[in-house]
Amino acid sequence: MKVAFITYSMAPYRTKQFEEIVKINHFDLSVYYIGRSVKTRDWKVENSKLFKEYHLTGYFKLGNxxxxxxxxxxxxxxxxxxxxxxxxxxAMFIFLFYIKKYHKKAIFVMDGISPKKLAESSSIKFLVKSKFIRRMDGYFVNGQVSRKYLIKNFDVNPDMIFNQYLTxxxxxxNALTAQNIKREINKKFLILYSGRILPRKRVSxxxxxxxxTGIKNNISILIxxxxSEKSNIQQLGESLNLDISFIPFIKNQDDLFKTYGRADCLVLPSDDDPWGLVVNEAEAAHLPVIVSDACGCALDLVKSGINGYTYESKNVNELSEKIIQVYNAVENGTKMGAESFKIISKWKFSDSAHSFKELINEII
Structure with missing residues (x-):
């Protein structure tokens, strides 16, 4: 069986995901990139040895x-x-036209959606999107919010929706950060933010x-x-007299993961985030997490009071309370980080591969 994945660009998590799918399912997989610029976000990504990769070209430039x-x-x-x-x-619409013309099977891949966008409006964009989504034979989506979105807005059959477990x-x-799980005595409580510094990320x-919090002298922050917002965030940190340091984007994945090992907690304060893979990373590094309710991963990866907390996006006072709660829990020996690892241990590439196998068996 020959499987083709049409996607925008390369990404390290995507390569690992599909390598595991190939290993478990033994498919002949080809990945076709439609973005004019193949790599984004300056990731260091190597070509896979387990599946074929192609960069499609065309006529008439339209953005990327x-x-x-x-x-x-x-x-x-x-x-x-x-x-x-x-x-x-x-490209997606052109592919779908020929897929249906030649009676092939189409699967819609959805990496996530912010809970804030769960309800669609009846607009021209929605009508176009609806015609596209409803013509699919199956759905490979990430998390509960994506599932609810498809059922609520497009009347998709729940039995044809399979969790992608994008991770x-x-x-x-875990291997790279295991040696740092035990906190150093008298060390400040280090809170990490990892990701792009943009307005919608609400790092401010x-x-x-x-x-x-009232305990800022016991806290250090690592960004x-x-x-585009980095200079503003630096100025804000200085004006608030916070113990804050910055590290530029880390291209090497191993070096990035080692940085997680230095932290005691991760905060993701986005106002609009389809998922938030940094939460997966933090939980794999045994960190408690504090995540806004505008992040797609919140329903699946955050258990309130167990491995961290969610809070209402933009609510600075509530976020402050959650920071204090995690700080007190960790200081008192509560194993929130261990609970994070338990949760993310059920959200691996192997889970994605087995779910994909179930989807394929269903549509054929």
Missing amino acids: HYLLYKDVKRVVLENDIFLLGGYNST VDVDRI DFLKAANL VGSG
């Missing part, structure tokens, strides 16, 4: 895509099942909340990443 793509018909005729990663490119290399992160909320 093309309006028309070459060889779509040939690709469709050469494969049996297609995973379509999104609907924001003409990170849990075992690798995190700093303001830390300032309100890992880059983005």
